[in-house]
Structure formats: C-alpha cells, structure tokens
Amino acid sequence: MIRLFKIIATLEGISALILFFVAMPLKYIWDTPEYIRPTGMAHGVLFTIYIIFATMLKFEMNWPWKKFIIICLASIPPFGTFIMEWKYLRTPSNS
Template sequence: MIRLFKIIATLEGISALVLFFIAMPLKYMYDMPEYVRVAGMAHGLLFTVYIIMATMLKFELKWSFKKYLIICLASIPPFGTFYMEWKYFRGEEYKNSENI
C-alpha cells in the first residue's frame, strides 16, 4: 500500500503543477478554460485519494498525529508531495517492506 501511496503522491504533485503552471496560465492569458476543467478534475480526484490513503496509512502504520498532519498538509503547496515522499518514505523500513 505504501508503493501505491507513493505513486498517488507523485501523480497528485504532477497534477498540481500542471494545474497551476500550465492550465491556469492558459485560462487567464489565452482564454482557454477547458484545460483547467480537465486538470482540475484530475487534481481533485488525486487529492481526495491522497488524503484517504494517508488516513488509511496513519492507522495501519500507527503514525503520530503530527506526522499525519504534515503529510496531509504537504499536498497543498506545489512540490509538497515530492518533498514529503523524499522526507518520510526514503527510509529502509519502507524500501524493504513487504507493503512495497
């Protein structure tokens, strides 16, 4: 489940970057709102799945509330999920886990 969470975290981060740095400039600079609809829908879905999976992992792996909160808040700023994945999921306990 950790491997799937890492994939979702990466996709959520990419979708946020696409939304903020490609779709929104196209909407406001070139009057092309259709890209925001597609990127926004993908980002919203991935964000929801990210939070649900973080909540499931909190109970499965017995994370502290602080760690859980940081991981959830990392989904808000651009590049936050990439940093979170590097900081919290690079350790040996996740690399050698049968969950991966």
C-alpha cells in the same frame, strides 16, 4: 500499500503542477479555459485519494499525529508531495 501511496502522491503532485503552471496560465493569460475542467477534476480526485490513503496508512503504520498532519498538509503547496515523499516515506534502503 505504501508503494501505492507514493505513486498517488507523485501523480497528485504532477496534477497540481499541471493545473497551476499549465492550465491556469492558459486560462488567465491566453484565454484558453478548456484545460481547467479536466485538469482540475483529475487533481481533485487524486487529492481526495491521497488524503484517504494517508488516513488509512496513519492507522495501519501507526504514524504519530504530527507526521500524519504534515503529510496531509504537504498536498497543498506545489512540490509539497514530492518533498514529503522524499523526507517522510523513504525506506531504509533508499536513505
């Protein structure tokens, strides 16, 4: 399940970057709002799935509350999920 969570975290991070650095500039700089709705919807769905999986893994893997809160908050800033995955979800063979 951790492998699936890593994939979801990566997709959530990519969707946030596309929303913030592609769709929003297209809307506000070039007056092309068509990409906001599908990109925002994809990001919202992935964000929700990310939080649900983080909650499930918190109890399955017995994460401390501090780690769980940090992992959840990492989904807010751009690049947060990438940093979180690298710092908190590395397997011993990857470190």
